[in-house]
Amino acid sequence: MTLKTLTAESAANLDKELMSPEMGFSIDQLMELAGLSVAQAIHKVHPPSKGANVLLACGPGNNGGDGLVAARHLYHFGYKPSVFYPKPTNQPIFQGLQKQLKALRIPFVDDFTAALKETDLVVDALFGFSFKPPVREPFDKVLEAVIAAKKEVLSVDIPSSWHVEEGPPKEGELGAKFMPEYLISLTAPKPCVQWFKGKRHFVGGRFLGQEFAEKFGLDVPAYEGVEQVAELEVGAKVEKL
């Protein structure tokens, strides 16, 4: 099977179109469903019985927002999430997501390295498809710590530091050896998944209709039942759209 993948430009156009006056989605809706799918993927690879401490490293953009939504659902699923969110965004949705977490007494940690030691799983929600290398501070130190910690990692949409289309950084650069165990692509995989050699790959964000998917050359993922995630083959061939 060939995975149809969205370039950064196509992914941005797709999101723009979902939120256009014709399609009528709000960022609140899309982020809620994306974050819920992240939490469901975590439940599949690492149910709370395997260790309930999950540390979510959230970046400054929408990828970080997906992480914030996931943290809330993880709490409701029985996890003990904690959140590292050093560059909070001022937009209402991000403000709201932080308040929802604080109302649940979910800790926002300051010392990422200390928090890493306590965690059973790391969620890399630092950068998504709009990321342009290099990784800037303070996220360079964060990523270095994640790589050094040798904890299991689930990356949201893109393994952070990877180029959306060209994959991992060159040998010797930060992130060259970053290989998360798990990846959840949002809406559709991105071309860099061809370098993903982790254990399991999912897709989430169950809101693409057949007609809309076809417009972007995509297949609607084979979601089952009421699942918000579908599993994809690791190592599948990739087609760039």
Add this chain to the structure above:
Amino acid sequence: MTLKTLTAESAANLDKELMSPEMGFSIDQLMELAGLSVAQAIHKVHPPSKGANVLLACGPGNNGGDGLVAARHLYHFGYKPSVFYPKPTNQPIFQGLQKQLKALRIPFVDDFTAALKETDLVVDALFGFSFKPPVREPFDKVLEAVIAAKKEVLSVDIPSSWHVEEGPPKEGELGAKFMPEYLISLTAPKPCVQWFKGKRHFVGGRFLGQEFAEKFGLDVPAYEGVEQVAELEVGAKVEKL
């Protein structure tokens, strides 16, 4: 087990507080999760293999909005939903929800009685906890048709025409004989569930933290795994909060 139930006033206060500046939820988020839970309850009682045609009767308020969200998720779950929505609301979220459904080519039907004949299941998303009797037109005719059709019905939050606290209308009034097979209470059951003698009762809307629930005297429902609905006992004793 005693079911702790929210009066109309407490339910309104709870919603207001969830959307307060302190808690930070948006109507888009809450309606998305409520509607998703409605669709998941439908999948439990009536999977698409039992007949994929679902007719959603959507009222003018938030209950109708939950129905619109559910219609979209039902489509993605493999159903063929159709929507009756005679009194559309102008607020942005309702406009957006309608556009999302139209983009999926989900039919909005004009002739409710004709659509009823074709359907395998009816979703009663006419009125929620802010309903005050009597049922006004055109919804009186809609409810009469639902009762006459003898199709299976799932009611969202409250069986429409029932008083939130006092239950079914008096003998001889419209709705006195209305008993849906299935009920999904949103956030928490309402006192009228003590008159519910259908087959299965669920609760949905998985966003109440322990502390917040306690503030309203509620128990957090016993959701399992990543489920967005939990099943409650039909005929349980009721405590009014």
